[in-house]
Amino acid sequence: MKQKKIKCVVWDLDLTIWDGVLTEDKRIELRPDVKKIIETLDYRGILQSIASKNDEKLAEKKLKEFGLYDYFIYPEINWHAKSVSIDKIASSINISKDTIAFIDDQEFERNEVSFSHSEILCIDGEKLDGLLEMSEFNPTFITVDSKNRRQMYQQDIERNQIEEAFEGTKEAFLKTLNLKMTITEAKEEDLKRVEELTIRTSQLNSTGTIYSYEDLQKLLFSKTHKMFVVQLDDKYGSYGKIGLALIETIEEVWTIKLLIMSCRVISRGVGNVLLYYVMNKARKKAITLQAEFIPTDRNKIMYITYKFSGFKEVEKTGEQLIFEADLTHEKELPEYVYLPKEK
Known part of the structure; x- marks a missing residue:
């Protein structure tokens, strides 16, 4: 085994x-x-x-x-x-x-x-x-999110109990949470958590790829890659850093090499929002946006996330699929999304 x-x-x-x-x-x-x-x-x-x-x-x-x-x-x-x-x-x-x-x-x-x-x-x-x-x-690193993992799950249990008792739509319940989603370019201090996400996440992982700290460090300082991390908070506390998009930026085509979301935010639509953010950036630069996807028995939700966000399958090589985004229209981001300052 x-x-x-x-x-x-x-x-x-x-x-x-x-x-x-x-x-x-x-x-x-x-x-x-x-x-x-x-x-x-x-x-x-x-x-x-x-x-x-x-x-x-x-x-x-x-x-x-x-x-x-x-x-x-x-x-x-x-x-x-x-x-x-x-x-x-x-x-x-x-x-x-x-x-x-x-x-x-x-x-x-x-x-x-x-x-x-x-x-x-x-x-x-x-x-x-x-x-x-x-x-x-023995995990490779013990991050802030690691130390707080139990408390974050206990907060999730409280949220879920309140959501089950809530009389109204899912959208109405989400409005009561006072969500704050922050999308930023990764910094070196984020890499331990990013590596942890690639190791721990299989269900909401677009390719199943695991990156070591050293790999991520090289990508962080690469001129042909961008790495975005997502943090989510609400009135009950912080979910921590729960999402990642790794993008290869070569010439006129950006390729999403890896999209990861923590399973704890599966019902919060974080994957779609992060894709919308990347799509808007690509549209603004007037370039093509593609994404690599390797289907597994556990990541079907990621396939649906891409499809729902406006990606279409354009190529298949072995097990790997290549999606391409429809950038005809700008995507509207929820008001609770906080974006990094443009460089």
């Missing part, structure tokens, strides 16, 4: 996070070093959740006593098969299962999860020594 960086660790509770069985033992104590592991993973930007066969209210109370409850998003504490619980967690976070690690002391539970989801990394909960040194749990 191709090794990938872990995006989410799913924990068992009894005899894994703590010693003892919650519904049977009077004395429950945290296992040595577990709190340190949880805190370190959180600092590195690795999300964490729970799949435990347990009494939900008792488990929540105990986690709060240990000061750990807030570290976990979308916890599944019930009597369902753990493979089912992990499936729900992956769906809620919107990540691929091959970026999930499951920690449980019971071999039976690990085997049950592996049987249903062979791509998940299963770890013996009794053998946590050395976990923090494993390459899967």
Whole structure:
């Protein structure tokens, strides 16, 4: 199995996070070093959740006593098969299962999860020594967005709950958020986050290409490339830097080499707005705008984003498609978009 960086660790509770069985033992104590592991993973930007066969209210109370409850998003504490619980967690976070690690002391539970989801990394909960040194749990960089990742997901949960209860159209709800989308040319201090976006994003990635920090640094100072990053904020907090457009600017043709959006903003239309911005710049310069696209089993939304924005397929070479933008009319950008000063 191709090794990938872990995006989410799913924990068992009894005899894994703590010693003892919650519904049977009077004395429950945290296992040595577990709190340190949880805190370190959180600092590195690795999300964490729970799949435990347990009494939900008792488990929540105990986690709060240990000061750990807030570290976990979308916890599944019930009597369902753990493979089912992990499936729900992956769906809620919107990540691929091959970026999930499951920690449980019971071999039976690990085997049950592996049987249903062979791509998940299963770890013996009794053998946590050395976990923090494993390459899967060590991102290349720890960015500001990494450190705040859990809090940003918790803000998303709050937004989603409010949106579900909102009586009105999606457009009307978006107006209540006081959105602020900022598009700027990338700076060197953005590159760690940009590299992280290329590594972590598969669903909203137009070509599936991963760029190293060194690659991005060369492109940043290249006279034939432009790199735009998008940050999104609203009244509940910041989504962080959540989008990227990498453009090759040669002679009379600009080519979008890579378009990436975080899955957390899938319903905010960020991809279309960024494309509109690039299209307007190309139109102003009276040049042709094309885009490379490599279809995968996960990036169909990006295909739709290009089509919806006015791109048409003009060439196909192997798996790669070439789109070309219709620049007949200037695209209107939402009023909440803040643009960089023209150079």
